[in-house]
Amino acid sequence: MKLAQKLASLGLPISEDIERYGSTTYAADVDEMTNVRRNLVPEEFRSSLDMLLEKRASVTPETFAEALSDFDHMTNLHFHWGTNLMDPWYTTFGPSKEKLASATWTYDELGARTDEAELKNLAMNGHHLVTKTFGAKFADEFSKSPKAFFEALPKPQKLVLARMASDRRSATGTE
Numbered sequence: 001m002k003l004a005q006k007l008a009s010l011g012l013p014i015s016e017d018i019e020r021y022g023s024t025t026y027a028a029d030v031d032e033m034t035n036v037r038r039n040l041v042p043e044e045f046r047s048s049l050d051m052l053l054e055k056r057a058s059v060t061p062e063t064f065a066e067a068l069s070d071f072d073h074m075t076n077l078h079f080h081w082g083t084n085l086m087d088p089w090y091t092t093f094g095p096s097k098e099k100l101a102s103a104t105w106t107y108d109e110l111g112a113r114t115d116e117a118e119l120k121n122l123a124m125n126g127h128h129l130v131t132k133t134f135g136a137k138f139a140d141e142f143s144k145s146p147k148a149f150f151e152a153l154p155k156p157q158k159l160v161l162a163r164m165a166s167d168r169r170s171a172t173g174t175e
Contacts, residue, residue, distance in 0.1 A: 011124050020094040026061050027094025034068065034091055040084075041075045065092040105147065109155070112162035119146035122165040129164060 003022060007014045020027060027033070034053055038046055048071060056064050068088035072078045081087040106115045122130065123146040130139040134157070142149045142161075150161055 011120055017090075020090050023093040023095065024061065025093070025095075026056070026064070027092065029094070030056070030064075030092055033086055036085060037072070037075075037077055040077055040080065045071075045075050061092050065089050068092060107150070107158065107162050109162070110159060112159045112166070114162040114165040116147045118165035119150055119161070122146070122161070126164065130161070133160065133164070 003018055005022070007018065014022070031053060034049065038049055041049075052064070052067055052071065059067075065088045068091060069078075072081070072085075072088060077085060078087075106113060123143045127139050127143060130142055134142075150158060153161065
């Protein structure tokens with residue numbers, strides 16, 4: 001978890017493995033990944049998976065992962081971890097549906113299109129450009145929370161920042 005937090009604070013990309021194992025929330029695909037086990041166990045164990053999924057809403061992700069681990073060990077599925085079955089912690093933890101929805105946030109208005117990653121990149125690596133265009137105070141506030149600050153701006157300033165952010169990403173080749 002600390003590695004994922006540190007990478008995020010530095011604005012560095014976080015691999016899927018680190019994001020999943022470093023998460024404290026249920027993954028958006030936890031039900032689907034748990035159900036993969038259904039085809040790998042005899043019929044008499046499938047009701048246990050149903051019960052586990054039913055109880056998921058009322059238990060912490062840690063408890064769910066431990067219970068899934070116990071299930072995998074009882075049914076010898078632990079021998080398949082990392083091959084055609086992900087381990088219980090990878091299955092359980094990861095970006096939530098809310099986080100995935102926010103990750104797909106984009107601004108698209110009058111030909112100016114940007115996303116949260118581009119705004120963060122501009123805030124971190126284009127501070128001087130933002131300062132030159134809008135002033136130091138504006139640039140400092142933008143750097144603190146790029147998306148939230150951007151969303152509070154009037155449309156003309158949003159358009160300029162969106163163009164700056166997308167131009168910066170294109171110029172650095174990080175598309």
